[in-house]
Structures are given as structure tokens and as C-alpha cells.
Amino acid sequence: MSWSLPIFRVAGIQLRIHVTFLLLIGWLAVGYYAEGGSAAAAGRVFFILLLFVCVILHEFGHAFAAKAFGINTPDITLLPIGGVARLERMRP
Ligand SMILES: [Zn+2]
Structure with a gap:
């Protein structure tokens, strides 16, 4: 997701924080x-x-559950409204 900063990587999943999240915390x-x-x-x-x-x-829970079904999660992004785990695909 653009306008997001990489924070750390766990099990191949990049955690990112969106700039608007930082703006909310600052505000x-x-x-x-x-x-x-x-x-x-x-x-x-x-x-x-x-x-x-x-x-x-919670979002890492989504990512690891997806991994159990063979679906990778490239990144998780924190937004002011919560987190988004971006799965490569959805299970058919
Ligand atoms: Zn959820």
C-alpha cells in the first residue's frame, strides 16, 4: 500500500504503518x-x-491461518480504522 512505511518483517510478512495512522496518533x-x-x-x-x-x-492471525491453506500474505498495513492483511488470493 502506498504512503506506508515498512516497520518489521515476521515469517516473510512485512508489517507496514500508513502515514495517516501516524497523523492520527500525532493529532x-x-x-x-x-x-x-x-x-x-x-x-x-x-x-x-x-x-x-x-x-x-489479530492480523497476523489472519495471515497465519491463510498460510495454513497455502496462501501467502505479502504485508499487513496499520490504518487509523484498523489493520489490513493483504492476502495474495482468496480461497476459492
Ligand atoms: Zn479480522
């Missing part, structure tokens, strides 16, 4: 900072990032 961080200072901003952003760790694990 929220600024809002939280204005509301409650740096400690509040750091804590709330950390919580959101932990939620997205769950999203990443």
Missing part, C-alpha cells in the same frame, strides 16, 4: 497534551498503541 497526542500535559499524553498514546498491538496480532 491525538497534541490533543491529550493540551488537555492534561505530557504525562496524560504519554499514557493515553501508550494505551492506544497497546490496542493496536492487539490489532497487529
Whole structure:
């Protein structure tokens, strides 16, 4: 997916983060900072990032399930609305 940055690769699956995800985190961080200072901003952003760790694990679940059916997943992209595991094809 264009406008996305490669982060790391696990089992041949590239994890990418879309620029709009980083914009969302930055926008929220600024809002939280204005509301409650740096400690509040750091804590709330950390919580959101932990939620997205769950999203990443969920997407890797899709990718590994697909792999069990012989379908490769070139990459997983994090977007503000969640994650997308891009499977090479769908099972017929
Ligand atoms: Zn899912």
C-alpha cells in the first residue's frame, strides 16, 4: 500500500504503518497534551498503541491461518480504522 512505511518483517510478512495512522496518533497526542500535559499524553498514546498491538496480532492471525491453506500474505498495513492483511488470493 502506498504512503506506508515498512516497520518489521515476521515469517516473510512485512508489517507496514500508513502515514495517516501516524497523523492520527500525532493529532491525538497534541490533543491529550493540551488537555492534561505530557504525562496524560504519554499514557493515553501508550494505551492506544497497546490496542493496536492487539490489532497487529489479530492480523497476523489472519495471515497465519491463510498460510495454513497455502496462501501467502505479502504485508499487513496499520490504518487509523484498523489493520489490513493483504492476502495474495482468496480461497476459492
Ligand atoms: Zn479480522
